[in-house]
Amino acid sequence: MQDELESRHYRVHSPLQAQLLMDRAWLRLLDVFTPEARGMADAARVLGVTTEWLFKRVRRLERAGLLNVHEIRPRAGRAVRLYRAASDTFFVPFSLVPPETVGRHNRAQHLELFETAIGRAFRRAPFDQHGWGFVTARAPSGDVFFRIIREDGVRWADLGEAAPVMVSGWHLLHLSPGDARDLQGELRALHERYAGRAGEIPFLLGIFLTDTSNVPGLEHARDDSHG
Template identity: 35%
Template sequence: MTGPTVSSPHEVTDLAAVTLLVHDRTRRVLGAFLGREQTVAGAARETGLDLRVVHRDVQALRRAGLLRVTREQARAGRPVKMYRAHADDLFVDARHLPQQAGEGQAAALDPLFHHAVAREFRRALSDFSPGWGLRVYATPDAPGFAVLEGPRSARRLSPLDEWQGPPARMLSGTPTAHLTTAQVTEVQRDLILLMRKVAEFSAANAGAGQPVLLRLGLAPLTEDELRNLHR
């Protein structure tokens, strides 16, 4: 017994069409016409967008070949046009995507993340007792001393305290390591599970709680890139 036939998506290469597909609002408008007929007014109600904005987007999508008029409904005055997507499954090869797609958001998120981390760390420092700062202290092992950020007290730090610092509602780190392919896959899986966990918490909270930005990344480096980091 064979399974159902899966149709291949319609590949989009036209620059105007690609530009519309990478734009969030025009994607939302197009979504109202995927798999069904729809009017401009119906799409506006479904998306919650202004009717005039939807009308402009529909005309742009039509000119780009992403929408077509399927029929017209007669009524008193001008007939109502029914539209439908040219194809219900669209695909844009990454080679045809604008280079800046996604980069603008990342460029805005990175400074926002570092700003929020610094603000939270300053708050944690002001609340932390007996204080947190640079520690230089003697050790029995060579070279006879150690340097780290830590509390004023001379107590031995746990590995978690050494990693996180003062009690704070944030965590920022950029560790480098040599990992096998299997280990990279395992770490990647753990990061995906963490993102899913955060998404599940957020959905359950229904907008309540503290807004949080989670920034995760894992990327292979060349040996030259790693050496340059430590120069």
């Protein structure tokens, strides 16, 4: 089983490799050199960055053993180095990355990006007009939340195509184990349904669902499901 795993994935052995692979920004950069080898200029074009910006990062991936020189092509002047990722996929054992920290950096990084994008949306039409705000509301489960609304009762979601495309909010749900697994499956299927599409506008989607029954911090939340 171990031999089969290593034949399919490159098994990471160093904390530095694990650290880089757990950062989606570095992973996306490395993915440009997967599965085909690319020169620095070609990779910079794909990423939409300068070769100067990319140079130091390629060197760091190379020193970490995640990126290798695949081929050197002679050229008048300086030879062109083609780089390729050490593997198409990597296996990072929990002995290098504690399970509770997996994704923590990326969630924080992407949440900051998400909040910046949401902030910009609220500074543009229609929210730059007078009368918009939020109203407190209560879900059937007893959880409370905020709803974006205009003073005359119009919700931003009621604006149709004039409303920005965004979904934001944390929701406390009280579910049976079966319902929780059904929801998990539906969320995964929803993501997969759209993940393969190629549109012109990048959207950031976050999907979060976890059991918080033994995690401090939500003790005050109401549970009306048995009342």
